Amino acid sequence: MNLNSIPAFQDNYIWVLNDEQGKCIIVDPGEAAPVLKAIAENQWQPEAILLTHHHNDHVGGVKELVKNFPGLVVYGPQETQDKGTNRVVGEGDKINILKYEFSVIASPGHTLGHLCYFSFPYLFCGDTMFSGGCGRLFEGTAEQMYQSFQKINSLPAETLICCAHEYTESNIKFALSILPEDRALIRYYRKVNELRAKNQSTLPGLLQNERKINVFLRTEDPDLKEVIAKETNLQQPQQIFAWLRAKKDRF
Structure with missing residues (x-):
């Protein structure tokens, strides 16, 4: 196919x-x-x-x-x-x-x-x-x-x-606003920038890569939890997910 x-x-x-x-x-x-x-x-x-x-x-x-x-x-x-x-x-x-x-x-x-x-x-x-x-x-x-x-x-x-949407660049910008020193995010952001500069698609994504760069799949990641702990006492992954979605709405 x-x-x-x-x-x-x-x-x-x-x-x-x-x-x-x-x-x-x-x-x-x-x-x-x-x-x-x-x-x-x-x-x-x-x-x-x-x-x-x-x-x-x-x-x-x-x-x-x-x-x-x-x-x-x-x-x-x-x-x-x-x-x-x-x-x-x-x-x-x-x-x-x-x-x-x-x-x-x-x-x-x-x-x-x-x-x-x-x-x-x-x-x-x-x-x-x-x-x-x-x-x-x-x-x-x-x-x-x-x-x-x-x-x-x-x-x-x-x-x-x-x-269904070409939202990758803005999504990675949001992720980097939370995890600015994350190496996987930095590398991927560079790649996405290069593609978009040429008006090329960033899709489809690969699930194994999403597990590294999609913060909504990283709700049990220690690095993410450590950052979030500075702003909120939320611990459960569902709560962290909701916090991320609400923060993205305001980004």
């Missing part, structure tokens, strides 16, 4: 997986035009759409794509039923497309019904985990997002984090 990212809006990525015959899976098409352009240029044949949640920058192109490709199966959580989903899925479901089996993982936090789709090595995680960060809590709680992160962190180290 080939993994492709299609830029959309200001900082979105629409992911497309295609096989050697050109059959493809589209993830979170927030707008149709760039997807239709890529389909024409690559002579792809859409087989299915996967939706992670109901926000318009992830679902806005669904109806036009289905109009262009009648019969297209659209998988998504219940919260996307009025956005074009015709096959509602949830935690523990298995989806078989193009000889791949995708596991559906409930990941509430950003929205209450948010889903991730995993077929090794690909994790399509929408707005749950970003490279170096996590999604805003629009509907869910920090506790829910923390548990969603634990599910993702249980996946293999070689998992590719195919998130």
Whole structure:
């Protein structure tokens, strides 16, 4: 399978997986035009759409794509039923497309019904985990997002984090504001800066790297706890996660 990212809006990525015959899976098409352009240029044949949640920058192109490709199966959580989903899925479901089996993982936090789709090595995680960060809590709680992160962190180290936004640079800046002497963060920030200076993508991320540079995955890290202890008495990882998310909101 080939993994492709299609830029959309200001900082979105629409992911497309295609096989050697050109059959493809589209993830979170927030707008149709760039997807239709890529389909024409690559002579792809859409087989299915996967939706992670109901926000318009992830679902806005669904109806036009289905109009262009009648019969297209659209998988998504219940919260996307009025956005074009015709096959509602949830935690523990298995989806078989193009000889791949995708596991559906409930990941509430950003929205209450948010889903991730995993077929090794690909994790399509929408707005749950970003490279170096996590999604805003629009509907869910920090506790829910923390548990969603634990599910993702249980996946293999070689998992590719195919998130939906190019937020890496700002996320690493935030991490460095807390851990300014962290060598892994400093090295990665340099790499990200080089890529962004050339207008190149920093995605997908690699889970084994995220475990080093994503502070939301480091809630039990002694270095992070030591820094946080100067500002708060919080000890439990869920509490530290919530503290980090609230601090990021103000960053």
